[in-house]
Amino acid sequence: MSAYPTGDPLARRRFLTAAALRGATVIGTGVIGATALGAVDADAAFAEPLRALDPAAADSTFVEGRITWIDGGLLEVAGSWGEYARVRVTGATSVWKVRATTAAAIETGDGLYARGVPMPDGTLAADAVWVNIVNLHTTLRGIEKDRLHLAHGSHEIVGHVLADTTSVSYSGAAPTVDLSRLRIGQDAQVLGAWRPSDDSVELVRVAVGPGAGHRR
Amino acid sequence: MACGSTSLWNGEATWFCCGNAWGPCASAGGGACGTCKSSKLHAAWPNASKACWDITRPDLCGEKLPRRGCGSVMKVRHQCSGASVCVTVSDCGPRTRSFCSESTCCDGTCRTNRVIDLTPAAFSAIGSLSSGMLPVVIFE
Numbered sequence A: 001m002s003a004y005p006t007g008d009p010l011a012r013r014r015f016l017t018a019a020a021l022r023g024a025t026v027i028g029t030g031v032i033g034a035t036a037l038g039a040v041d042a043d044a045a046f047a048e049p050l051r052a053l054d055p056a057a058a059d060s061t062f063v064e065g066r067i068t069w070i071d072g073g074l075l076e077v078a079g080s081w082g083e084y085a086r087v088r089v090t091g092a093t094s095v096w097k098v099r100a101t102t103a104a105a106i107e108t109g110d111g112l113y114a115r116g117v118p119m120p121d122g123t124l125a126a127d128a129v130w131v132n133i134v135n136l137h138t139t140l141r142g143i144e145k146d147r148l149h150l151a152h153g154s155h156e157i158v159g160h161v162l163a164d165t166t167s168v169s170y171s172g173a174a175p176t177v178d179l180s181r182l183r184i185g186q187d188a189q190v191l192g193a194w195r196p197s198d199d200s201v202e203l204v205r206v207a208v209g210p211g212a213g214h215r216r
Numbered sequence B: 001m002a003c004g005s006t007s008l009w010n011g012e013a014t015w016f017c018c019g020n021a022w023g024p025c026a027s028a029g030g031g032a033c034g035t036c037k038s039s040k041l042h043a044a045w046p047n048a049s050k051a052c053w054d055i056t057r058p059d060l061c062g063e064k065l066p067r068r069g070c071g072s073v074m075k076v077r078h079q080c081s082g083a084s085v086c087v088t089v090s091d092c093g094p095r096t097r098s099f100c101s102e103s104t105c106c107d108g109t110c111r112t113n114r115v116i117d118l119t120p121a122a123f124s125a126i127g128s129l130s131s132g133m134l135p136v137v138i139f140e
Helices: A011-022 A042-047 A053-057 B023-027 B050-056 B120-126
Strands: A061-071 A073-079 A084-097 A099-101 A111-116 A124-131 A133-143 A147-152 A155-161 A167-170 A187-195 A200-208 B008-017 B042-043 B072-077 B084-092 B103-106 B108-112 B114-118 B133-139
Touching: A011 B008, A061 A084, A061 A124, A061 B120, A073 A111, A084 A111, A084 A155, A111 B120, A124 B120, A133 A155, A133 A200, A133 B023, A147 A200, A155 A187, B008 B108, B008 B120, B042 B072, B042 B120, B050 B084, B072 B114, B084 B114, B084 B120, B103 B133, B108 B133, B114 B120, B114 B133, B120 B133
Parallel strands: A084 A124, A155 A200, A167 A200, B008 B114, B042 B084
Antiparallel strands: A061 A073, A061 A111, A073 A084, A084 A099, A111 A124, A133 A147, A133 A187, A147 A155, A187 A200, B008 B133, B042 B114, B072 B084, B072 B133, B103 B108
């Protein structure tokens, strides 16, 4: 099923509105696939042609913060600047947490980025939520079979290699699961998911470049 | 300041966090301009200042980006979908030199080299955060 009817510029808004007003939640249902706007698996996002964004995206609202409470499909979020928001996850919401998943994977204490449509009751009907997602410029400080030690600014981060997920892109080439060409001291862009329990990161994609002066 | 339509540059857009209080970004401050927030439509530009340029060095990847300092306004458009967002320069970045020749493509057209870094709010207005980077055209 397509998450959004197409062909009508206001279709997404109406769909989200209807879903939110009905209180349609997706807890425990199957994986929510890619939408015209939403989160998809990172590799899939590269592989698949990008679809045109719904014009209603220009009206979207963004929420950021920590999830303090979950009540069914309603997420209460404490923003980093003292603000407070309620985010409603509906049947139209795509959910990313390491990979495309369901709202059932969202936990209290998780970090959240959410995009959606403001509702009359003050909630945000989310068309996409990214849970714990980080995209960090780091330097490789140590390499083990199942983890990378990363420096992010002045902070050390442990990055966990996920056997079924982690990929590496060398100099912009297609992602591979082969980590053998990583080198200590390299700059590495890390897309992954923060793990609140131990402040580490689960690695989804690591990109390393050839560095300066290398042009095609 | 208006969000204009004069072509400025094109290349890859990545995203970064600033000023938010969870995860590895908990330590991120307000960026080089002191005003950057992940929840706002902000961006980092590799030539926000001389000091910034010395760090990012886009010229080493063949990109001689013009200087645009804190508060400059740009329109960033996804090159294929046409979705666009107006952003305010609030930080220095990305470190272009570390990823020379990196390309991102859509519909068979690629954009090369990291030329702008968007906050999650800005990036998500034109694409999915899980893609990590997008090919964009920049206007001012």
